[in-house]
Amino acid sequence: MKPQKRIRKRHSAIARDQRLFSQCRLWTWEGLASPGDGQQYTTAEKRTPFGWIDMGHDLAHQLLKRPRNWSVAVRALCYSPDGAMWMESRIFDLPSYNLQQIQGAYHQLRADVLTAQRTAQVYDLGWICQTWHGTRPEDDLELWHYQYTPEQIIRQVTNNEKTIKRMAGPGFSQERYDRWQQVNREYLEDRKRVLEQENAA
Structure with missing residues (x-):
């Protein structure tokens, strides 16, 4: 009797890709500039057994x-003259979606967040996106979207x-406030x- 041939499970590049990128996040703040060139930048990180590490351009x-499972948040950092600080945000999930296809949704969410606040009280606004694999992780506080917000807000x-300590980012500064107010004027x-050109077409 001939020994049975062992059947190897076929390697799945898609399954490997999903595992590799199962816990990643990207975020940006409109009012924070890169020290190198003064431009807005996006942070991309991947979770490993040793903590969150920078992904680099190629992996990002x-x-x-x-398409991946994404949790997406648009968030505004707010500050009042009496020193109070808070965050206004909008969160939604995009199961099995290509993130590059949601630019229109970002514009709407950005407008929604700013409608809920006086623009004069906003000192920065940005988005954060995080991947998940399988079932969306339980997170009653939605703590993930507080990443790189000021310590006072995380508390x-x-x-x-x-x-x-792990999550906190820079807080309020007049420079950050002025830069974001200018960015917002240019954005609007x-x-x-763009909308005028679309309507004229």
Whole structure:
């Protein structure tokens, strides 16, 4: 009797890709500029057994090439003259979606967030997106979307010092406020021009 041949499971490039990018995140703030060139930049990170690490340009590009499960948040950082600080945000899920296809949704969410606040109180606005694989992780506080927000804001939802230290980003500054107000004016002018061109077509 001949020994049975062992059947190897075929390698699935798609399954491997899904596992590799199962816990990744990207975010940007409109009012934070790169020290190198003064331009707005996007941070892309991947979770590993050693914590979150920078993905680099090539992996970040691969992350955006395929449909994935995304949680997306648009968030505004707000500050009042009496020193109060808070965050206004809009969150939604995009199961099995190509993130590059939602630019229109971002414009709408951005407008929704700003409608809920006085623009004069906003000192920065940005988005954050995070992938998940299988079932969406339970997160009653939606803590993931507090990544790189000021410590004072994170403390409004958790008192875990380790978490706060790991997640906290820069806070309010007059420079950041002025830069974002200028970015917002330019953004609104560009959107108005684009919409006028679309309506004229």
